[in-house]
Amino acid sequence: MDLNNDLDQHLLHQFSCLGTTDKDDLVKQLQKLLADSHLNETTAAFFLDMNNWNLQAAICSYIDFGNPFNTPCMTLICDSTIGEGEAVPPNTNFQKSWRVQNSGTEIWPSGIHLQHSSGVQMGCARIPVPPLAPKETTELSVTLKSPAETGVHQSKWRMMTSNGVYFGDIIWVIITVHECGTLAVTQQLHQLSTQSNDVQMC
Structure with missing residues (x-):
């Protein structure tokens, strides 16, 4: 078992999750950054949660998920x-x-x-x-x-x-x-x- 490697992975994971203690604030930040998509709170929380509440990763996931589709018009x-x-x-x-x-x-x-x-x-x-x-x-x-x-x-x-x-x-x-x-x-x-x-x- 490589303890050093396990420790490095653990530190990397902690680093990627820095600043994620205030989930409500992260939801608002994601909604603001993706304002043109009119993201609601539930959807914003979903993409943040699936990315360990990492804001940058959540944005990338949403863009990857949304690119194949055109938003309908009404x-x-x-x-x-x-x-x-x-x-x-x-x-x-x-x-x-x-x-x-x-x-x-x-x-x-x-x-x-x-x-x-x-x-x-x-x-x-x-x-x-x-x-x-x-x-x-x-x-x-x-x-x-x-x-x-x-x-x-x-x-x-x-x-x-x-x-x-x-x-x-x-x-x-x-x-x-x-x-x-x-x-x-x-x-x-x-x-x-x-x-x-x-x-x-x-």
Whole structure:
């Protein structure tokens, strides 16, 4: 057994891990250095952890991992929520909807979803998104629940690939919670009206 060689390897390993005691700080550093990739905290921590929290090695791993793929593109066409702008009563289910487009030149890969990334989480945290062909659009809808506290609440949502990379326009949920809010009623009436029209058409 070569004790000197084992000791050298141990010292090299310790040296490569210098400065890794503050993992939260390393995550922020990696996100800052790879700002163009819109790396989220979970993905940054994953690449750091697989490289013994060595910042330089994590950057190299991410670049090697990401090079074969082009980041998808997404454009928010409009907020198509029924009753948009109306207040919501506390602790009430409501639906948010958006129309989005694949504004890139390649079909979206499988595994893409719309992810709650920050702000108030109103129940659901992610919804699956179908692969879209270039220039194709789709309607995304999510059922949320308003907070118990009155006032203005907001949350930020982002499109995310299966390997945790954010892309495309930011999608905001901004609602006013008020005891006399009418959004939920408006949406229920719209749904009943739609169902009634469907019955008449049949």
